[in-house]
Amino acid sequence: MAMRWEAFLDQVKERGEYETTEEAERAARTVLALLGAHVVGQVRAELAAHLPEELALILLNPLQAHEPLSPERFVRATAAWIEGATEQTAAWDVGAVLSVAADAAGEELTRQLLLQLPAGYDLLFGRPQRA
Template sequence: MVALLGAHLADGVRAQLAARPPEGFALTLLIPRQSAEPLPVERFVGATAAWMEEATEHAGALDAGALDVGAALSTVADAAGDDLLGQILLQLPTGYDLLFGRPRPT
């Protein structure tokens, strides 16, 4: 899931996030891949929920998958901190703020 997120981020922001704990971020974020364009939230959730063991019991239910992905991305948000998370969210389509557990005012 972190690798897929990293594919949606510009190299500078990806490197900043990879430098934060936990160490596993660096291993997956610095894999050289780049997405042509960020996935909409629904497609990101579907793609990542399929990779998460906890999501398999939900058999692709979008709402349940979003909870699982959101739980994982809230860890990423905590590691990133507010300033870096703000930069990350600027590079992603609307709706990702909710997945990171940091809803933005409309």
């Protein structure tokens, strides 16, 4: 069951402590466009099915990544796409968006997503893994 657009953005707005829904939407679009380049196949399709349609389309038609980005470089890439962002604000953006996406996806799908990503993304999703 896909999360509603308003519900998704409201949660991102709350977690990111954004003043406007537009800021939350910009973060969501940017982070999911970058994430879409990193996850593939069934896992990406399943995640898309849990997201609002507008964001699912972004995830499924991602910005192309030439190589999997480490969590640090993922944050840096997010900062590069968001006007006026710093690495600190981008880390906040990424955490807000990915933690809401993880809630929408559920624990099992989030675990499968993390298996496709370089080490360290568990923290970006707000799901620190035990060693």
